[in-house]
């Protein structure tokens with residue numbers, strides 16, 4: 255059993271904790287929290303051992319009636335690997351603590367790439383991180399782009415990729431984020447940070463990205479154009495992408511016209527928290543014009559990186575290969591929509 259600790263129990267951390275508990279080869283040692291808020295309450299209700307991320311604040315948990323199993327350093331010492339899901343920048347500060355306990359760690363995409371010794375997307379570069387101790391699962395948008403580009407590169411070769419990312423302003427719980435009534439070029443510099451980030455996964459890839467932020471919380475939306483090295487038909491591309499478990503091709507008959515209905519579909523299907531772990535690609539948008547592929551995909555920012563974190567744990571701590579890890583993760587979490595259309 256791989257003993258996993260989670261440091262930072264927010265949007266990503268709570269989802270990774272649930273996913274780890276679902277794995278037959280992993281054990282959740284516990285989760286570290288800074289304060290006894292509603293997320294600490296649900297962690298306690300689920301029976302996850304809680305560790306105080308800031309020891310001086312441990313008393314606040316007692317006062318709230320939440321039992322603490324220890325301090326974060328005890329969690330780090332007792333774990334084979336830590337998944338650091340703290341807010342951007344805190345992970346980099348935490349690395350020294352993981353090094354002091356010689357505990358490998360997995361950081362998130364809000365950290366700079368140099369927080370770790372390698373960046374990770376399971377479908378693209380699982381094997382490249384196997385000998386590393388510190389790895390970063392790239393951001394939700396970079397994960398979504400890399401998952402799409404991996405099979406395209408293998409099957410057709412990619413001459414150049416371009417993507418315009420319409421980014422949600424904040425997550426549903428982030429009431430302090432915006433814009434409330436505007437459309438912002440964000441970042442205004444071109445390329446946005448996403449293109450260089452995809453190149454941490456595919457160093458040779460020629461890719462340019464542009465970003466915006468809009469008043470929405472549900473999902474990001476990408477308009478993608480990929481110039482391929484060969485000229486497949488749209489149908490052939492559709493079949494290629496359909497075979498990928500972490501790409502969901504939205505059928506025309508499903509009558510899903512945007513992120514709202516996608517989220518509704520996930521909730522109706524009984525997905526925890528309405529999560530969509532897959533890239534959601536509109537099958538009807540897939541078009542090829544003399545080797546130029548175009549499509550739209552929606553990315554659920556709160557959840558697409560969750561199966562990637564589970565695979566990153568196996569890449570660092572086991573001999574399980576990429577295909578087997580992805581299959582195990584998908585089966586235990588229920589990743590992949592079986593199309594009934």
Ligand SMILES: NC(=O)C1=CN([C@@H]2O[C@H](COP(=O)(O)OP(=O)(O)OC[C@H]3O[C@@H](n4cnc5c(N)ncnc54)[C@H](O)[C@@H]3O)[C@@H](O)[C@H]2O)C=CC1
Pocket residue numbers: 261262263264265266267286287288289293307308339340341342343344362363364365392393394425555556559
């Ligand atoms: N929310 C999103 O859409 C996505 C976030 N990410 C990345 O994942 C990382 C985490 O983001 P979220 O889960 O959204 O943040 P979050 O703010 O929802 O959760 C972070 C949690 O860490 C806790 N925390 C703060 N300081 C801490 C410390 N010193 N020690 C332990 N815990 C501490 C916070 O109280 C909070 O519960 C960031 O790098 C972010 O960029 C990646 C993909 C998508």
Ligand SMILES: O=C(OP(=O)(O)O)[C@H](O)COP(=O)(O)O
Pocket residue numbers: 363364393394395396421423424448555
């Ligand atoms: O990593 C993310 O997005 P990004 O790839 O656009 O930077 C997550 O959606 C978090 O983004 P945020 O920095 O808007 O919270």
